[in-house]
Amino acid sequence: DALTIRVNDSLGLNHNRFAVSRSDMKKRIFGPITKDVICLVQEQIAMVGDNVAAVVLVGGFGQSAFLKAELQAALPNDIPVLQPKNGWIAVVKGAAIHGLGYYHPNLATIRVTSRIARRSYGTCLFTPYDMMRHDPKEAVWSAKEGEMMVSEICWFIKKGQSYPEGLFAAIDYAIDIPLGSGPEPQTEIEILCNDDPEPPVHCNSRTGCIARLSLDLDRIPSSTLQAAGVTRINGHRYFCLTGAIEASYGSAMITYKMKLGGVTHDALTVRYEQEGI
Numbered sequence: 001d002a003l004t005i006r007v008n009d010s011l012g013l014n015h016n017r018f019a020v021s022r023s024d025m026k027k028r029i030f031g032p033i034t035k036d037v038i039c040l041v042q043e044q045i046a047m048v049g050d051n052v053a054a055v056v057l058v059g060g061f062g063q064s065a066f067l068k069a070e071l072q073a074a075l076p077n078d079i080p081v082l083q084p085k086n087g088w089i090a091v092v093k094g095a096a097i098h099g100l101g102y103y104h105p106n107l108a109t110i111r112v113t114s115r116i117a118r119r120s121y122g123t124c125l126f127t128p129y130d131m132m133r134h135d136p137k138e139a140v141w142s143a144k145e146g147e148m149m150v151s152e153i154c155w156f157i158k159k160g161q162s163y164p165e166g167l168f169a170a171i172d173y174a175i176d177i178p179l180g181s182g183p184e185p186q187t188e189i190e191i192l193c194n195d196d197p198e199p200p201v202h203c204n205s206r207t208g209c210i211a212r213l214s215l216d217l218d219r220i221p222s223s224t225l226q227a228a229g230v231t232r233i234n235g236h237r238y239f240c241l242t243g244a245i246e247a248s249y250g251s252a253m254i255t256y257k258m259k260l261g262g263v264t265h266d267a268l269t270v271r272y273e274q275e276g277i
Contacts, residue, residue: 026066034067038074045079047116047160055081058090114162115249120199121210122155122192123171123245138202144176144183144234153192153207155199156247168248173258175241177217177225182236189213189245191256213245213256 012019020029045052055075057068063083072081084090129139129148142149156169163169175185191211194200200207225239232238243259257264 030064030066033061034070037061037067038071041071042074043118044116045075047118052079055079056087057081057083058087060088062090063088114164117157117159117161117163117249120155120159120194120196121157121247121249121254122153122194122199123189124151124192124203125154125171125173126150126186127152133201135202144236146234150202152201153194153199153203157249158199159195159197163249168246168255168257170244170246173243173245175215176231176233176238177220177241179230179237179239182233182238185217187215187217189215191247211254211256213258215258 006013012021041055045055055071057063057071061067068081068083075081126142126149128145129136129150134150134152138150139148140150141147154171156171157163173189176182177185189212190209191213192203192207193210194204194207196206220241224241228239228241230237231240246257246259248255248257
């Protein structure tokens with residue numbers, strides 16, 4: 001049987017219909033969403049500076065006259081807000097063009113040469129303490145290294161920075177694998193993000209983990225270990241491997257790779273832990 005909702009005029013329920021007044025629609029639904037869009041646009045304008053010719057609204061909600069009016073009122077008079085014809089299909093067209101360009105570059109009619117990072121992305125590495133750069137409260141003694149060490153965030157890319165489409169940023173990384181006894185190496189690497197205009201050197205309350213990269217030491221070829229040779233550190237023997245963590249940022253896609261001993265290893269898995277990367 002069909003569900004019948006009890007009439008309640010105080011809630012706007014009548015004859016299985018829920019009535020929303022125009023003022024409530026504007027205040028409670030479109031108002032908050034519009035404010036979020038305005039904040040996003042203002043943030044993007046602040047990133048690129050003063051050389052903004054116009055703001056172009058596309059997508060379904062981008063065709064809203066209310067959104068255009070509110071956005072125009074919030075922006076300087078010399079930055080017009082434009083609503084192109086058939087702008088509601090721009091997102092679908094853009095996705096199709098991007099897909100064609102990815103699989104068949106010769107068919108791409110529009111190419112994105114660079115993008116602007118909306119956040120800073122990096123990873124924490126253990127590094128020798130430098131009193132000129134590091135917080136002394138973060139320094140700890142490392143028996144293995146025989147000196148004071150700190151956990152420092154090395155940034156792949158910083159907020160507001162332009163980066164070419166498809167190219168990667170790299171961070172040098174080292175791992176010491178013990179032969180028998182000795183401290184086990186770190187096999188999980190956190191990918192961090194931060195929204196501050198200038199990202200911090202150490203983790204703070206505004207720094208979050210968006211993914212973890214896991215390294216399976218058993219998948220590293222023995223030839224790579226033998227080529228690295230054996231190094232003695234504080235009475236223990238290690239295979240000391242050097243390489244880099246590479247991050248490539250594209251449209252809604254982030255690829256991470258690790259290179260050790262000059263070889264790219266498919267030994268990393270990504271586990272996303274939150275939305276909004």
